[in-house]
Amino acid sequence: MTEAANLEKIVIAMAQDACDAAAGLLTLSRAEKDRALLRVAELLDRRRVTIQAENKKDLEAGRAKGLSLAMLDRLELSDKVIDSMISGLHEVCGLADPVGAVENLSLRPNGLQVGRMRVPLGVIAMIYESRPNVTIDAAALCLKTGNAVILRGGSEAIHSNIALAGLLQDALADVGIHEKAVQVVPVTDRKAVHILLQQDEYIDLVIPRGGEGLIRSVSESSRIPVLKHYKGVCHIYVDNDADLAKATPIILNAKTQRPGVCNALEGVLVHQAVAEKYVPELVKALTEAGVEVRGCEKSVALNPLVKAATNEDWGREFLDLVLVLKVVDGMGEAMAYIRRYGSQHTEVILTENYTKARKFVAQVDASAVMVNASTRFNDGGQLGLGTEIGISTTKLHAYGPMGLEELTTRKFVVFGEGQVRD
Amino acid sequence: MTEAANLEKIVIAMAQDACDAAAGLLTLSRAEKDRALLRVAELLDRRRVTIQAENKKDLEAGRAKGLSLAMLDRLELSDKVIDSMISGLHEVCGLADPVGAVENLSLRPNGLQVGRMRVPLGVIAMIYESRPNVTIDAAALCLKTGNAVILRGGSEAIHSNIALAGLLQDALADVGIHEKAVQVVPVTDRKAVHILLQQDEYIDLVIPRGGEGLIRSVSESSRIPVLKHYKGVCHIYVDNDADLAKATPIILNAKTQRPGVCNALEGVLVHQAVAEKYVPELVKALTEAGVEVRGCEKSVALNPLVKAATNEDWGREFLDLVLVLKVVDGMGEAMAYIRRYGSQHTEVILTENYTKARKFVAQVDASAVMVNASTRFNDGGQLGLGTEIGISTTKLHAYGPMGLEELTTRKFVVFGEGQVRD
Structure with missing residues (x-):
């Protein structure tokens, strides 16, 4: 057998095995799933030395390959990281199981009598x-929701x-x-x-987590539905x-x-009626906090600390202490700007006006729309989901942070007493 | 410009226009959308003659091409069909609008304060x-839920x-x-x-409706999420x-x-303990109703009217007055058979036993699982959705009949009073 054919055989067998395992997970109670999670926590604690010895091989290879310090840091399974993995498992145990509701x-x-029962999705990659x-x-989130999972780190x-x-x-x-x-x-x-991405017969959902390049390449080659998280x-x-x-x-804060x-x-829009008063004050506070402000002509005129923004700056995900600032003539222009440059992630209005708050919330298209709060609250834990397996910026199945419920679907259940259709 | 480049230009412009239109739909109230639906109904009634003249061109071309009578029948916009289109529009008007809840x-x-608001998906093809x-x-269902739609018949x-x-x-x-x-x-x-299927930048969802060939070819070439409906x-x-x-x-009935x-x-499974009594009775009733029964060895032995099933018969979608019959040794074997041969559409148990009914409902993986009722109830109208745009047999976003709610998604809405994250 050629190497390629062998690889295909291995991966297809994994997908089939996952599918078989998923059928068995349908019958587990929450207690049984929690027992498995606690056993994982126990083994993690007991096998620290072995796990860290294997982790050391990765770290050494990473150093030899010249990985950045930040990457090596993320790769390391220090005692602290293992402790947080263990406490994460205990937290997932404490969450309610959506399955069966x-x-x-x-x-x-x-x-x-007709209802809709929460059931696992099946197999997740x-x-x-x-x-x-x-x-x-x-693995913990998938197991808790009764899904089999194939992991590819x-x-x-x-x-x-x-x-x-x-x-x-x-x-x-x-267990x-x-x-x-x-x-x-x-x-x-x-x-x-x-x-793996061709196994739509066995796998129900793919969740890529990482940079935009990874997500695009997974979406483009997948025949399985993908929950995507593009930029914010x-x-x-x-x-x-x-x-x-x-x-x-x-x-x-944001x-x-x-x-x-x-x-x-990544961007602040200020109503022109308050710009003269507020822009200088805001720019001062941002600059003192080490933030570089790139602005429109009007904001540059209001404060010399503002650098003129280039065309590429509008709509850019800086992921750094930089933002763009624009004076707009009202909420209409702000909403049009957001439609053009936003990424449907998180959009906020600061206002005390009832009608404008309601209109902004109803009409802005983003996974989270907020009034008088920091964008940083768009997070599964902060929004009350208990945990998060990712954030979806596309609308199908889930929009925004995905918790345990988003790892399930609903089937119809029907209780009859002999009914037939006319 | 070449013809291919021109076609591409036309289709991309349609997708962009749909996207622009979708932004406007976000601001409409239910009353405005219902007014549009009623206006469609009015124009349908007024323009019968024009519409039927255009329809006649299709019918004539279809006859010339040798379409079957069944196909010509489905193609015809008779007065009766137009009347039912009009009454369908009135029905959709009467349904609650999920958007904004x-x-x-x-x-x-x-x-x-955190909640999840129902919003349109955006653009549907x-x-x-x-x-x-x-x-x-x-068009009516998409409009009612605030979605722009591109239709390709x-x-x-x-x-x-x-x-x-x-x-x-x-x-x-x-309007x-x-x-x-x-x-x-x-x-x-x-x-x-x-x-069209490459315009994932503008289109949020594709719903193919038709035979398995259409659905497979759409899923395979689409870069946009597809709600699939395979066989039942x-x-x-x-x-x-x-x-x-x-x-x-x-x-x-089923x-x-x-x-x-x-x-x-398409298939009946009978517990061996009642087979001797029930199989002859059932086969007699089915045969009298004109149904051909193809069965396992045991059922053939129980009634000479049963033809021996071939390997290809198990799991086949007959869509005709034919079914397979198998004697099983209990619910476990029945569930294993369903896992192997079912298509995750509709599965039914007939029992008066409380524990078995609950176990079957919880553990069988299908878009609708029923106790003591006909499979024919797996339908949006029958299950209380009011209407149906299709049935999903895959689990992401929707599983089973899709009504108005399934044409929406939920965004997070957050009402604060100055909160920042620690």
Whole structure:
């Protein structure tokens, strides 16, 4: 058998095994799934030395390959990282299990009782980059929701991920769950991903986590539905009816609390009626916080600290201490700007005006639309989902942060007493 | 410009126009959308003669091409069909508008109020086969939910569809809605579909409606998410605890009430403990109703009217007065059979046993799982959705019949009073 044919055989067998395992997961109670999660936590604690020895191989190879310090840091399974993986598992145990809940159970005129029951999606493939702790996080969320999962981490983390896969499968076997419910693709060959993405007969959903390049390449070659998370170009519109005392703390928080993440602020729009008063004050506060402000002509004229923005700056995801500032003639222009330059991630209005707040919330198209709050709240934990497996910026199935419920679907359940259709 | 480049230009412009129109639809109230639907109904009534003259061109071309009588029948916009299109529009008017409803509005510990608002998906492309009344039905459901739609019907219906598109756009213009909210692809060239399916920048969802070939070819070439509806291989399992007096009417209804549709019955599984008593009785009733029964060895032995099933018969979608019959040793074997041969459409258990009913409902993976009722109830209208734009047999976004709610998604809405993230 050629090497390519062999790889195809391995990957297809994984997908088939996952599918078989998924059928078994349908019958598990929450208690059984939680027991598996606790067993994973226990083994992680006990096998630290072995896991870290495998992780060291990845770190050494990474150093030899000249990975950046930031990448090596993300790759490392330090005691602290392992502790946080363990506490993450305990947190997932504490969350309610959405599976089996029946919504909208109601009677039809003919006496049929119809409801919609939450059920697992089936088999999920996760494709992610370097951090090996995602292997445990993703496995925990999928297991909790009764989904089988095939994990494909970055090639730099291959030894760590294979060791974690062994641990996960041992934990499943210990509690009597089909061990193929969690699998790690054991080879680094990129062709394996392509083969995996063709298995629409066995796999129900693909979740890529990483840079835009990864997400685009997965979406383009996948025959399986993909939940995509493109960039976050988030805006705050400061209305002429805003409480300006609230505005600066919100804008500073949104831009500076963690500038490298997708829900960080990238652009501020200020109503012209308050621009003369507010722009100088805001620019001063931003500059003092180390933020570079690139602005429109009007804002440059209002404060010499503002650099003139170039065409490429509008709509750019800086992921850094830089933002664009534009004076607009009202909410209409702000909404048109957001439609043109936003990425449907997070959009905020600051206003005390009831009608404008309602209109902005109803009409702006983004995964989260907020009034008088920081963009940084667009996060599964902050919005009350308990956890998050990713953020969807496309609208099908999920829009915004995805928690446990988004890893399930609803089937119809019908209770009859002999009804037939006329 | 070459013809191919010109076609591409036309289709891309349609997608962009739809996207612009969709932004305008976000601001419409239910009353405005209903007014548009009523105007469509009015124009349909007034322009019968014109529409039917265009339809006649399609019918004549169809006859010349040798279309079957069944196809010509589906193509015809008779007065009766137009009347039913009009009454369909009135029905959609009467349905509640899901857009704008906010679910789960609740407070976070920091006082943020978080909810999930139903919003339109954006732009939907519908690709369907001959029946031109789908043009009006699909346009109505998309418009009601605030989605722009691009319609691509069968080439045999091109004159009818272009006439209906003109009517739809006139109605929209009459009530002040962007007329590009509803568009029909005005050419029959198949390349237009391929170009359309690449416009993932502008189009949010593709719904193909038609045979398995159409659905497979759309899914394979689409870069946009596709809601798929594959075949319906539906089963009824007659448990040893079934009330056999209910069983025969349900099975006859499921098989014979409309054998050519996806929720018709294709296979019956009978518990061995009741087979000796029930199989002869059931086969007699089915045979008298004109149904051909193909069975396993045991059922052939129980009644000479049963023909031996071939390997290809198990799991086949007959769409005709034929079904397969198998004696199983219990619910476990029935569920294993369904996992192997079912198409995740509709699965039914007939039993009076509480525990088995609950277990079957929880563990069988299908878009509708029923107890003591006919498979024919897996239909949007019958299950209480009011209407149906299709049935999804894949699990992402929707599983089972899709009504108005399934043409929407949920965004997060957040009401703050100055909160920032720690």
